[in-house]
Amino acid sequence: MFSKGVQYMLLSTLFFALMNVCVKLVPHIPAVEIIFFRSVISMAMSYAVLRRQQVPIWGTHKGLLITRGITGALALILYFTTLQNIPLATAVTIQYLSPIFTTILGIFIVKENVKPWQWVFFLVSFAGILVIEGVDVRISPFYLTIGVAGAAISGISYNIIRKLNTREHPLVIVFYFPMVALPFSGIYSLFEWVQPVGWDWAILLLVGVFTQLAQYYMTMSYQSEELSKVANLNYVGIFYALGLGFILFDESFSVGSYVGMALVLVGVILNIRYKSRLAQKVELVTQEK
Numbered sequence: 001m002f003s004k005g006v007q008y009m010l011l012s013t014l015f016f017a018l019m020n021v022c023v024k025l026v027p028h029i030p031a032v033e034i035i036f037f038r039s040v041i042s043m044a045m046s047y048a049v050l051r052r053q054q055v056p057i058w059g060t061h062k063g064l065l066i067t068r069g070i071t072g073a074l075a076l077i078l079y080f081t082t083l084q085n086i087p088l089a090t091a092v093t094i095q096y097l098s099p100i101f102t103t104i105l106g107i108f109i110v111k112e113n114v115k116p117w118q119w120v121f122f123l124v125s126f127a128g129i130l131v132i133e134g135v136d137v138r139i140s141p142f143y144l145t146i147g148v149a150g151a152a153i154s155g156i157s158y159n160i161i162r163k164l165n166t167r168e169h170p171l172v173i174v175f176y177f178p179m180v181a182l183p184f185s186g187i188y189s190l191f192e193w194v195q196p197v198g199w200d201w202a203i204l205l206l207v208g209v210f211t212q213l214a215q216y217y218m219t220m221s222y223q224s225e226e227l228s229k230v231a232n233l234n235y236v237g238i239f240y241a242l243g244l245g246f247i248l249f250d251e252s253f254s255v256g257s258y259v260g261m262a263l264v265l266v267g268v269i270l271n272i273r274y275k276s277r278l279a280q281k282v283e284l285v286t287q288e289k
Helices: 004-025 031-052 062-085 088-095 098-109 116-135 141-164 170-191 200-224 227-249 255-288
Strands: none
Touching (some): 004 062, 004 088, 004 200, 004 227, 031 062, 031 170, 031 200, 062 088, 062 141, 062 170, 088 116, 088 255, 098 116, 098 141, 098 255, 116 255, 227 255
């Protein structure tokens, strides 16, 4: 039987996958408008929890929190755009480059060192993207660029979270995302509004609910299990994406595309495992002292 932490992370990846499907089911609604609905739902749910726990919602490092909200919203817009315009599994795979950008940008933002082996892992993942682009003619350079840019901006956002570290309550960081995204997405949607009809309303509601559930179970997983044990389970999402894409959208891939996806995942997972081992060595040395 899986441990609680593993169960929570598997639930989290499932809910993220279901959110991706919902976004892809409404390609006629602009990505920014979807984020507007998502922000309304997420903000209401986060605010309710913060009030119940009696946590001040504004935090103390407002500059970093606002920047986190802006970069997070922009990254999400770009990601949702790729979800609506290229195969589901491919969009998810490209988004998995974000941990690599997080590490590279960490050199400049939080002054972390990158080891030689990590550069090798980065090249492996980058080669995977080149393979996907080379063999899957359904992916235009435009949407590939949007996907990679979204992953890179996600890297900036994650570094800001790392920079905030324990200086802010986690729920405050979560709350700032919809709080910043809501005015921007609301103003945009006011001028570019596409009226949801019929089942669109239910799907947009599910986008917000699935996102909140995914974040909740991800937090529960990280709180109940060692990071190195559950972090890699995020990549189970690619199998959800492949299965759901095949069943719901009749998506299939060439052998070359699968090879490219595998290279991206291998590079990212090896990098995470390598960083985990380095952290364990540092911890052992500290304990010996």
